[in-house]
Amino acid sequence: AAGVIQSPRHLIKEKRETATLKCYPIPRHDTVYWYQQGPGQDPQFLISFYEKMQSDKGSIPDRFSAQQFSDYHSELNMSSLELGDSALYFCASSLGRGRTEAFFGQGTRLTVV
Amino acid sequence: RKEVEQDPGPFNVPEGATVAFNCTYSNSASQSFFWYRQDCRKEPKLLMSVYSSGNEDGRFTAQLNRASQYISLLIRDSKLSDSATYLCVVKSLQDMRFGAGTRLTVKP
Numbered sequence: 001a002a003g004v005i006q007s008p009r010h011l012i013k014e015k016r017e018t019a020t021l022k023c024y025p026i027p028r029h030d031t032v033y034w035y036q037q038g039p040g041q042d043p044q045f046l047i048s049f050y051e052k053m054q055s056d057k058g059s060i061p062d063r064f065s066a067q068q069f070s071d072y073h074s075e076l077n078m079s080s081l082e083l084g085d086s087a088l089y090f091c092a093s094s095l096g097r098g099r100t101e102a103f104f105g106q107g108t109r110l111t112v113v
Numbered sequence: 114r115k116e117v118e119q120d121p122g123p124f125n126v127p128e129g130a131t132v133a134f135n136c137t138y139s140n141s142a143s144q145s146f147f148w149y150r151q152d153c154r155k156e157p158k159l160l161m162s163v164y165s166s167g168n169e170d171g172r173f174t175a176q177l178n179r180a181s182q183y184i185s186l187l188i189r190d191s192k193l194s195d196s197a198t199y200l201c202v203v204k205s206l207q208d209m210r211f212g213a214g215t216r217l218t219v220k221p
Contacts (some may be wrong), residue, residue, distance in 0.1 A: 056207035
């Protein structure tokens with residue numbers, strides 16, 4: 001069965017550069033969540049989308065923005081990268097909000113040097 | 114205070130042991146509840162949903178107490194392969210929040 005696809009899997013950027021992370025949800029899933037997971041930490045909720053509209057916002061820095069497109073894929077844009085942005089970024093998708101389970105992509109490992 | 118609080122762990126248990134994890138949540142509008150398992154540097158994977166009546170899947174039993182806003186996971190007859198971090202997840206219409214995770218190590 002198709003899973004959540006994230007690209008790229010690994011990314012190395014320098015400080016102050018920009019990065020774009022992509023997430024392709026499971027077909028027919030209309031809800032996307034983004035998380036940031038630092039070493040030894042739990043996933044921190046960044047932002048979510050439902051039917052191409054922002055649903056909720058968590059601890060997402062102002063330097064980051066995201067959107068969900070008409071084909072339901074989502075992109076997380078990160079600017080003015082800082083060393084502290086180095087983390088695993090996970091995307092998850094679900095069908096609808098609320099009661100349905102969510103499935104995660106394999107994540108993008110971002111390293112800022 | 115975090116929206117989802119879990120036992121800090123870590124739990125180190127011998128094979129065959131029974132281990133229980135607890136989780137509390139603060140958002141009374143939460144609609145659904147799950148346990149995920151995360152292996153080192155991998156994505157979280159759904160272990161089981163948690164239903165109000167309690168549910169069981171093999172060696173795993175999950176319980177939900179909406180009045181106390183409390184969720185639990187019981188693992189019986191622990192296997193070496195159960196070693197992982199277990200994440201309590203609470204979903205509302207707007208978001209999906211994780212607990213800090215409880216690290217379980219099952220030793221021979």
